[in-house]
Structure formats: structure tokens, C-alpha cells
Amino acid sequence: MFEAILLKCILSLKGERSISGIYHLIQGKRSSQTLQDARIYEIDRFFGVYPQLNKAQVNRVMDQMVNKGWIEINEEGLPAIKDAGMNYLASSFINKKHYFNGMVYHRHVTIFEKRLRLLIQTVTCTQMNNLSFLPIEDDANIQKWVKIKYKEHRPKDLVKALFQEVYELLLTVREKEAELFTARLTGGNLTGRTREQLALRYQMLKENVDLNIRHTWFYMFQQVINNPRSFPALFICMEGLQANDLITDSAKQTYEWLRRGYELEEICKKRRLKMSTIQDHVVEAALVMPTFDITPFISVENQETIGRMQAALKTNKLKNLYESLNRKYTYFELRLVLARTNYAQKEKNTHGQPTSS
Amino acid sequence: MGSPHLLDHLKQHFGYSSFREGQQEIIEDVLDGKDVLGILPTGVGKSLCFQLPSLLQKGTTIVVSPLISLMVDQVKQLKAKGFKSVIALNSFMEPKERKAVFQSLNNYRLIYLSPEMLQNRIITQELKKLYVELFVIDEAHCISQWGHEFRTDYLKLSQATKEFGDPVILALSATATPEVQDDIKRQLNKPDMVPHIYRMDKPNMSFAVEDVLYHQEKVERIKSIVSNKPAPTMIYFSSRQAAEQVAVELTVALDQRIAFYHGGMENMDRLLVQQQFMKDELDVICCTSAFGMGVDKPNIRRVIHYHFPTQIESFIQEIGRAGRDGKPCASLVLHTPSDQVLPQMLLEKELPQEEDVDRLIRWMEQKDELQVDEEMAEILQLSESQWNFLKYHLEHHHVVSNRTIQRNIDLTGLRAKISQRLKERWLYKNRKYKQMVNWIHCSGCRRKQLYAPFQKEISKPMVMCCDYCGFSIDDLEIKEARVESGDAIENWQDRLRTLFLQETTYDKT
Numbered sequence: 001m002f003e004a005i006l007l008k009c010i011l012s013l014k015g016e017r018s019i020s021g022i023y024h025l026i027q028g029k030r031s032s033q034t035l036q037d038a039r040i041y042e043i044d045r046f047f048g049v050y051p052q053l054n055k056a057q058v059n060r061v062m063d064q065m066v067n068k069g070w071i072e073i074n075e076e077g078l079p080a081i082k083d084a085g086m087n088y089l090a091s092s093f094i095n096k097k098h099y100f101n102g103m104v105y106h107r108h109v110t111i112f113e114k115r116l117r118l119l120i121q122t123v124t125c126t127q128m129n130n131l132s133f134l135p136i137e138d139d140a141n142i143q144k145w146v147k148i149k150y151k152e153h154r155p156k157d158l159v160k161a162l163f164q165e166v167y168e169l170l171l172t173v174r175e176k177e178a179e180l181f182t183a184r185l186t187g188g189n190l191t192g193r194t195r196e197q198l199a200l201r202y203q204m205l206k207e208n209v210d211l212n213i214r215h216t217w218f219y220m221f222q223q224v225i226n227n228p229r230s231f232p233a234l235f236i237c238m239e240g241l242q243a244n245d246l247i248t249d250s251a252k253q254t255y256e257w258l259r260r261g262y263e264l265e266e267i268c269k270k271r272r273l274k275m276s277t278i279q280d281h282v283v284e285a286a287l288v289m290p291t292f293d294i295t296p297f298i299s300v301e302n303q304e305t306i307g308r309m310q311a312a313l314k315t316n317k318l319k320n321l322y323e324s325l326n327r328k329y330t331y332f333e334l335r336l337v338l339a340r341t342n343y344a345q346k347e348k349n350t351h352g353q354p355t356s357s
Numbered sequence: 358m359g360s361p362h363l364l365d366h367l368k369q370h371f372g373y374s375s376f377r378e379g380q381q382e383i384i385e386d387v388l389d390g391k392d393v394l395g396i397l398p399t400g401v402g403k404s405l406c407f408q409l410p411s412l413l414q415k416g417t418t419i420v421v422s423p424l425i426s427l428m429v430d431q432v433k434q435l436k437a438k439g440f441k442s443v444i445a446l447n448s449f450m451e452p453k454e455r456k457a458v459f460q461s462l463n464n465y466r467l468i469y470l471s472p473e474m475l476q477n478r479i480i481t482q483e484l485k486k487l488y489v490e491l492f493v494i495d496e497a498h499c500i501s502q503w504g505h506e507f508r509t510d511y512l513k514l515s516q517a518t519k520e521f522g523d524p525v526i527l528a529l530s531a532t533a534t535p536e537v538q539d540d541i542k543r544q545l546n547k548p549d550m551v552p553h554i555y556r557m558d559k560p561n562m563s564f565a566v567e568d569v570l571y572h573q574e575k576v577e578r579i580k581s582i583v584s585n586k587p588a589p590t591m592i593y594f595s596s597r598q599a600a601e602q603v604a605v606e607l608t609v610a611l612d613q614r615i616a617f618y619h620g621g622m623e624n625m626d627r628l629l630v631q632q633q634f635m636k637d638e639l640d641v642i643c644c645t646s647a648f649g650m651g652v653d654k655p656n657i658r659r660v661i662h663y664h665f666p667t668q669i670e671s672f673i674q675e676i677g678r679a680g681r682d683g684k685p686c687a688s689l690v691l692h693t694p695s696d697q698v699l700p701q702m703l704l705e706k707e708l709p710q711e712e713d714v715d716r717l718i719r720w721m722e723q724k725d726e727l728q729v730d731e732e733m734a735e736i737l738q739l740s741e742s743q744w745n746f747l748k749y750h751l752e753h754h755h756v757v758s759n760r761t762i763q764r765n766i767d768l769t770g771l772r773a774k775i776s777q778r779l780k781e782r783w784l785y786k787n788r789k790y791k792q793m794v795n796w797i798h799c800s801g802c803r804r805k806q807l808y809a810p811f812q813k814e815i816s817k818p819m820v821m822c823c824d825y826c827g828f829s830i831d832d833l834e835i836k837e838a839r840v841e842s843g844d845a846i847e848n849w850q851d852r853l854r855t856l857f858l859q860e861t862t863y864d865k866t
Contacts, residue, residue, distance in 0.1 A: 052623060120856075120857075124856065124857060124858055127858055128858065131439070132437040132438055132439070133437065134433055134434070134437055134628065134632065135433075136625060136628055136629070137625075138624060140454070159857055159858060160857075160859070162857065163853065163854070163857035163859050166853065166857075167850070167853055170849070170853070175849075178849045179849045181849075182849040182852045182853050182856070183849070183852065185853075185856055186629065186632075187856045187857065188855060188856045188857065188858050189636075189855070190852065190855060190856045191629055191632045191633045191636055191638055192629050193629070194616065194622070194626040194629050194630055195623075195626060196601075196616070196617065196622075196626070197616055200605060200608055
């Protein structure tokens with residue numbers, strides 16, 4: 001799975017981005033460069049799906065894929081996919097139907113996961129009269145949240161309802177995912193297995209253990225949020241997790257100023273930030289908010305001119321675009337237009353959620 | 358035994374029906390308002406010596422502890438037992454959280470903090486507002502330059518206690534030679550501390566060292582020992598990588614439940630391994646010294662050292678985790694000639710080199726103030742403990758105060774002084790290391806020689822004594838049957854049902 005995701009990214013990036021770029025994307029680095037890459041190369045579903053990932057892991061697997069003849073890496077360090085890699089990717093479900101939806105949900109899924117893990121441990125342990133269990137989640141906010149929810153519901157009912165809902169959902173995922181997911185849970189008299197233990201038992205990469213489980217969490221999250229009435233107990237863990245499109249808090253603030261009618265220069269002064277930073281925020285808003293209007297920053301005619309050139313060049317490399325348009329437009333304007341055009345395409349391509357596997 | 362009054366409280370708050378050796382004597386003296394130096398072997402519940410008084414006294418108890426993970430662990434366990442008025446202050450707290458805690462400090466009976474935090478003005482100002490009745494120094498050997506883990510911030514503790522209006526002091530350690538004990542009293546300026554020193558030898562433990570030629574032989578030997586009779590076993594390593602590798606090898610070769618544990622793992626995974634081991638879901642744990650803090654598992658039968666530590670004190674601490682239930686247990690060191698390399702490398706990481714001192718001096722000649730610690734370590738390419746050593750000496754010689762570098766200082770003289778200290782420290786560390794190595798090669802009763810630096814006499818062992826006296830680890834008597842656990846459940850549906858306490862089969866509707 002990890003390999004397939006890397007291959008998919010390599011393929012989509014057309015040799016225009018480095019391995020670091022791919023790493024940042026999967027890890028979920030919140031820079032506007034990474035966000036923009038995710039959007040315009042249409043791999044935003046993988047954005048932030050693996051927050052614990054480190055660079056060495058990526059390098060190791062990339063090297064392995066070079067040795068297997070799946071990819072090649074040129075002198076500039078840019079990876080490209082080869083036929084064997086294409087074949088492998090074609091055989092993976094990552095290439096067809098998967099439930100990762102990182103750009104939109106990665107932070108929500110993390111919170112959902114933490115809440116549910118601790119909630120399951122809490123209700124099952126207290127049900128057994130074990131009041132002195134050590135919480136598997138350290139996060140004080142999550143603990144506080146679970147404490148409140150615990151008091152609001154009857155633990156006995158919650159145990160039963162959570163079991164039924166989790167069970168039902170796991171029946172609709174791949175067997176391996178259900179096994180890994182269940183083995184990692186802690187509750188009742190059972191302690192979860194570590195990723196290392198699971199990797200050894202199932203003879204798979206540690207990264208694949210993590211990603212398979214993560215995939216199940218994404219699946220669950222979306223099933224629950226789309227069918228709250230079918231999963232009332234799990235829906236408890238959705239509290240406050242409405243899709244919140246703007247990624248960084250800082251960008252959100254800039255957006256608020258814009259909405260109130262402030263000019264970019266004024267926002268710079270108000271927020272004591274550099275113009276380039278404010279521009280990053282605007283691009284970020286254009287990338288993630290379907291309704292964000294970019295015409296105040298670049299006219300419709302100019303948008304069309306840039307769009308036509310981009311279609312002709314078939315590249316997302318800003319520099320090429322910039323030169324081909326005789327340096328008539330700023331990089332800021334180009335980035336805005338790219339964010340928009342690709343957004344429109346994107347909506348068409350992935351319309352409708354994949355159904356259960 | 359014990360006054361009925363204290364016993365009632367012990368039962369009521371902790372659920373124990375009797376004190377372990379030393380606890381009651383120390384608690385009584387503390388409640389009596391005496392300063393106490395308590396040396397208790399690992400595993401007899403040192404922390405109870407202040408946890409119980411903190412519940413019985415009006416004022417606040419402050420506990421200084423060197424390791425954040427240790428504090429967090431203790432606080433977690435106390436909370437799990439139902440103590441709510443306890444907190445660990447640490448530098449990782451969010452400003453918002455910190456502010457909220459400061460405003461309600463007087464609601465806490467027990468406050469854990471690191472010695473570094475006592476250097477923070479804002480924090481001491483807040484703490485001074487409290488009525489501090491008991492001031493506890495955990496791991497008090499850190500105060501001594503002759504202790505095995507000298508921590509420079511511990512030297513400032515006696516100043517701190519004055520600021521809190523001279524509360525009762527309780528200094529606790531598991532490993533302090535008589536030399537270190539004297540140093541603790543001197544540094545705290547409390548010559549009249551009441552000593553409560555207890556022997557740390559364990560009559561239920563046998564010792565053995567086995568020489569092998571290659572590392573692979575160690576693994577083979579472990580396989581044969583462990584498969585001979587499954588029982589909770591800890592295997593200590595000095596390297597994370599080796600711990601992982603051997604854990605994998607053992608898992609493949611043996612039909613036993615094996616895991617590894619080290620500081621490089623993610624929080625949740627560390628917690629899971631620890632819990633699995635505690636709940637008898639694991640037979641063997643391959644770990645580094647990161648494991649064990651706050652692990653109070655009664656039935657550990659074997660502690661095997663795949664690598665030996667750099668000093669006897671650490672060794673005693675590590676083997677002290679075995680046999681807390683009083684039943685027979687054993688320590689085994691597996692030794693090959695090439696083992697000397699790793700400890701040497703570890704020692705080198707702890708102390709700076711002469712070149713590092715030069716680099717520091719050159720850097721200081723061009724600057725007015727120091728950067729924060731992490732950056733200094735980065736700039737000078739030093740490990741954390743190497744930088745701490747240098748920083749302490751800069752402050753100690755008044756070359757730096759509050760990060761500002763004083764002008765007109767004799768840098769050459771400073772360099773000579775630091776070099777001198779460095780040499781002494783190296784000699785000291787090497788001496789400790791030699792002591793450890795000598796024990797491994799000793800040709801006499803291992804039990805006697807191991808505890809000789811700490812106590813004059815040893816108790817008569819109730820098990821076979823050591824390999825000199827004819828013991829082999831294969832002779833270890835293990836009576837209990839292995840505890841089976843839910844890990845045996847392979848099928849995910851069954852595991853989920855067990856986890857959710859659902860006995861009946863669930864029909865999908």
C-alpha cells in the first residue's frame with residue numbers, strides 16, 4: 001500500500017517534484033507549496049494520510065523500488081515511474097478505489113481515531129469494574145472529551161452499540177484491514193498490539209500496517225459522517241468535526257480580513273506579515289475553498305489567457321508558464337489561476353464517493 | 358506491624374495491608390518533621406514514602422524528579438488509583454494550560470517538577486505562594502558529583518528549599534554509595550538528616566555471567582534458556598537496533614510472546630508494550646534502559662544483559678526489577694570480548710572532548726550571549742549531556758550569567774579549569790566502568806563483590822548464590838505456569854467480541 005501510494009504520487013507528479021515533495025505531501029506538511037502540489041497534481045487525497053512518517057522511511061522504500069526496477073531517479077533527484085512500477089500500481093486498489101481523503105479529512109480522522117480508541121477502552125474497562133486502567137491516549141483534550149461523553153451516556157448501552165457498529169463496518173472492509181484494525185485496539189481485557197508486532201506477525205512493512213489501519217479509519221469516518229443515522233454511537237465521536245476547508249489557522253485569519261473587504265496591503269500591515277505570506281494564504285484559500293473568488297486578484301480575461309497557455313504546455317511548472325507568457329503575470333497570479341483551473345477539473349474527476357468495497 | 362493509624366491510611370488509599378521494609382520508618386520520621394535520607398532498593402516502593410504523607414499533611418508536597426517520563430508515569434498511575442490532586446509541571450505544557458494550572462496550584466497536594474523548572478523565576482514565584490510542607494528529592498544521587506548520574510541542576514536545590522521556607526526534606530535514592538550519601542547531606546546543607554539505609558541485595562536472586570565468543574552465540578543461548586521454561590524475562594541492550602533485531606530473531610525461532618521496547622518508539626506503542634508485559638501478555642521483552650521506570654511487575658523471573666551497562670549502579674537498578682514477589686529469580690550477563698566497544702562509545706557521548714572545549718571558547722570570543730540549550734548543542738555539535746557539562750562550568754565559574762557572556766574574562770584560565778574537570782570526570786567514568794568490567798571478570802562470589810561498594814554485609818541468599826558458588830541459569834526454579842492471554846485469539850471477529858465483552862454471537866441484521 002505504501003509503495004502503491006508512492007508510485008501513484010510519482011506518476012501524478014510527472015517527474016516535476018522531488019522525493020522530499022512527496023514526503024511532505026504524505027506527511028501533511030502545511031506549507032502552501034505542498035498544498036498546491038497536492039491540488040494541482042491531483043493527489044490531494046493522500047495529503048497528510050501518514051503524519052508519523054519520516055524521511056528515512058520514504059528514502060528506504062524509494063531505494064527498494066529503484067532496485068526492483070519500478071522507478072528510476074534522475075541526476076536531479078526527481079523520480080519517474082517505469083513499466084514494472086506501472087504494473088504493480090495497476091494491481092493495487094490504491095489505483096482504483098480507496099477511501100483516503102486526506103486534504104479534506106486528515107485532521108478530523110486523527111481526532112476521531114483518538115476519541116474512539118479511548119472511548120472504547122473507557123467503556124469496556126469500566127464495564128468490567130476496572131477503574132484504574134491506564135489511558136492509551138495521552139492527549140489531555142481527548143481525555144477531557146471522553147470523560148464528558150462517558151457521563152452523558154450509559155456505558156452499558158454504549159459498549160453494545162459501539163460493538164455492533166464497528167463490527168458492521170469491519171465486515172465491509174478487506175479481511176486484512178479488519179484484522180489489523182482489531183488487533184491494534186485496546187479494551188476490556190485485551191491490550192492492543194504494536195505496529196512492530198503486527199508487521200512481524202503478518203510479514204508486512206511497518207508502514208503498511210500503519211496505512212492499512214489508517215485507511216480503515218478514513219473509511220469508517222466517511223461512512224459515519226455520511227450515514228449518521230446508521231451509526232449513532234460512532235457519530236458521538238464526530239462532535240465538532242465539520243469539514244473545515246481552510247487548512248491553516250493563519251490562512252483562516254487572512255481570509256476573514258479579506259471577507260471584510262480589506263486589501264492585501266492592509267492585511268499585511270494589520271497582521272505584520274510579509275506580502276508573500278499573505279499571498280500564500282490567498283492561494284491556499286483558492287486551493288481548498290470551491291467558492292473562493294479569485295477575480296479581485298486577476299481578471300477573467302487574464303485567467304483565460306493563462307489557462308489556455310497551461311493547457312497548451314501541459315505542465316504545472318510555474319517557471320515554464322511564467323516564461324511562456326513573457327513574464328507578463330506575477331507568480332502569485334499564475335498560482336491563483338492554476339489553483340482554480342485544477343479545482344474545476346478535480347471536481348469533475350472525483351465526483352461521487354466510492355462505495356463500499 | 359506498624360501503628361494502626363498509618364496502616365489504616367495505607368489500606369484506605371493504596372489498598373495494601375502492610376508496609377514494605379523501610380517505608381513506615383521513613384514516613385513516621387517525615388511526619389515527625391525530620392529531614393530524612395532514605396536509601397531503599399529499587400522495587401520496594403520509594404514513592405509511597407512521600408505519596409502517603411502528602412495525603413495526610415495540610416501543606417503541599419513538592420517532588421523534584423530528574424526524568425519527565427518518570428514523573429508523568431507516576432502521575433498517571435496515581436490518577437488511575439483515584440488521586441486527582443496531583444500534577445507534573447513540565448516545560449512541554451502549553452502556555453494556556455500552564456496558566457490554568459498556576460491559577461489553581463493550591464488545589465494540588467502533590468506537585469512533581471524537574472530541577473530545571475526550579476530555575477524558572479515565574480514558577481518559583483508561584484510556588485512560593487504555597488505552604489510547602491514537604492520537599493522531596495527523588496533520585497537524590499543526581500546531586501553528587503560522585504553519583505553515577507550527576508545533574509548540574511541538582512546543585513541548586515538547597516537554594517530552592519530556602520525560598521520555600523525550609524520545609525522538611527526527604528532525599529531518596531536506590532543507589533548511593535556511602536561516599537554519595539555524605540555528598541547528598543553536604544550539598545543540601547543538612548548534616549543532621551536522619552539516615553534510613555536499607556540493604557539492596559536480594560536474597561531471592563542468583564547471579565551468573567557466561568562468556569561466549571560471538572554475538573550470535575548470545576542469541577542461541579537466550580533461545581535455549583527461554584525455551585527451557587517460559588517465564589517473564591527482560592533482556593537489556595545498549596542499542597535500539599540490537600534490541601529490535603534480537604526480538605525479531607527470537608520471535609521467529611520460539612513459540613513465545615516477544616516484543617521490544619526503546620525510546621525511539623511512538624508513545625502509544627511504548628505504552629502498549631509496557632501494558633502487555635504488565636498483564637502477562639508477553640513472555641520476553643527486549644529493551645534498552647528506557648524501559649523499567651515505574652514498571653512494577655512482581656513476577657519477573659530473569660533479567661538477562663545482552664549488553665552490560667557502564668556502571669554497577671545502573672546494573673543493580675536493572676536487575677532490581679526481577680523477583681519483586683520474593684520468589685526465586687536470576688540475573689545473567691552474556692559477555693563477549695567485543696562487548697567493550699559499545700560502552701566506550703556511550704561514555705564518549707556523555708562527556709565533551711578537549712576539542713569541544715576549544716570550539717566553545719572560540720565561539721564565545723565572538724559572541725555576547727549564549728543561545729538556548731538545543732541550539733548551543735546544535736552549533737557546537739554536542740550531545741545534550743555534553744553541552745550540559747560545559748554550561749554548568751560556564752555558570753559555575755561565573756563566565757556566563759543568564760546566558761550573557763561576561764567581558765574581560767580569562768578564557769585561557771577557564772579552558773584550563775574545564776579541561777582539568779573533564780579529565781577528572783573521564784577518570785571517574787572510566788573507574789566506574791572498570792568496576793563493572795571487573796565484576797564481570799571477578800573470580801569470587803559475585804553477590805559479595807557486587808554489593809561491596811554499597812554495604813558491608815549481605816544477607817544469606819535463600820536461593821543458589823552465583824555461578825562461583827555453582828549456580829547456572831538453567832537451575833533457576835520456576836514454579837508458576839505461564840499465564841495465557843487474549844493474544845492467542847487469531848480471528849478478528851472473536852477478538853472484537855472479547856474486547857467488547859460480547860459473549861454471544863452477533864447476528865448482522
